[in-house]
Amino acid sequence: MNYIPNPQRYKGMTYNRVGRSGLFLPAISLGLWHNFGQDDDQVIARQLICGAFDAGITHFDLANNYGPPPGSAEENFGRILSSDLSAHRDELVVSTKAGYYMWPGPYGDFGSRKYLISSLDQSLKRLRLDYVDIFYHHRPDPETPMEETMMALDQVVRQGKALYVGLSSYSAEQTREAEAILRKLGTPCLIHQPKYSMFDRWVEDGLLDTLEELGIGCITFSSLAQGVLTDRYLKGIPSGSRASKPSGFLKPEELTSKVMEQVSKLNVLASERGQTLAQMALAWVMKDHRISSVIVGASSLEQLENNLESLKMPQFTSDELGQINKILNQ
């Protein structure tokens, strides 16, 4: 059936300016790391993408290696985009990345110019796009000179294959170095994509201050700790959940009794606030004004819709924040 987008889609979403750039991103973006691969249900994948757009989510985050197999999330997204959303390309911000292992041999990993340029060319074919809006270097490369990686990012912008560039999982110090090179080249660094959740607060230790100082936006990933900071695992590991799958990205042994005790306590606090744990976990990340957007993953439209409700209750009292810190420090 032909998809007709919700005409009210821009009414309920908050859009945040990304750093000191001209670009705005929705407070919640959709990530396609899991649930959009070759063996995933394509009916649900389409429901998620169209449902997200209907709710004002204009930003979809991908990477060359998302699947499995690597590349299949871009292929599936490209197919749904061309069948349902091609008339709305200018309302969308599509990102992809290169930096992790993608193909055999010395040219399919890390941060060489050779890898980044050819990877983006491959991504554009799979996505059926002429350009992506944001191209990221997915992780720092300890061997390649930073100049070479940044020159490749600058080049794809000059070629019109990406409108903006970003960095993922760079430390504060590496971000400072990369930003200075990019600025000199004339392509500002738009955004940084770090992991940030109640369980992983490394960005508070200098990265967020650095991003604010440099005028770079921040879009977080795994802010639900891959589903642990939701009610998903409160009664064990359900079949079909990420922890039940063989990918190994969320291992059952990570759900220790200590972690689950914290999750149970956070869940009680969330319900006292009148929201789900997922909603509280997202609101907690978004409360920092330096966060431009939170990328959420979802395996159903119901999960995504539940997560969007977090926008309705963004405030925390200092007592609630104290209680959260107490639970996390135990």
Ligand SMILES: NC(=O)c1ccc[n+]([C@@H]2O[C@H](COP(=O)([O-])OP(=O)(O)OC[C@H]3O[C@@H](n4cnc5c(N)ncnc54)[C@H](OP(=O)(O)O)[C@@H]3O)[C@@H](O)[C@H]2O)c1
């Ligand atoms: N730059 C990087 O290196 C990097 C790394 C990782 C991720 N990312 C990006 O960030 C995105 C999000 O990462 P993530 O998938 O780890 O994020 P996440 O949002 O922490 O976890 C998503 C998972 O949580 C569960 N979930 C979501 N909403 C729920 C709800 N309301 N109730 C119960 N369970 C819920 C689902 O698990 P089930 O599947 O079990 O239902 C879902 O797949 C990725 O898609 C990707 O775009 C980037």
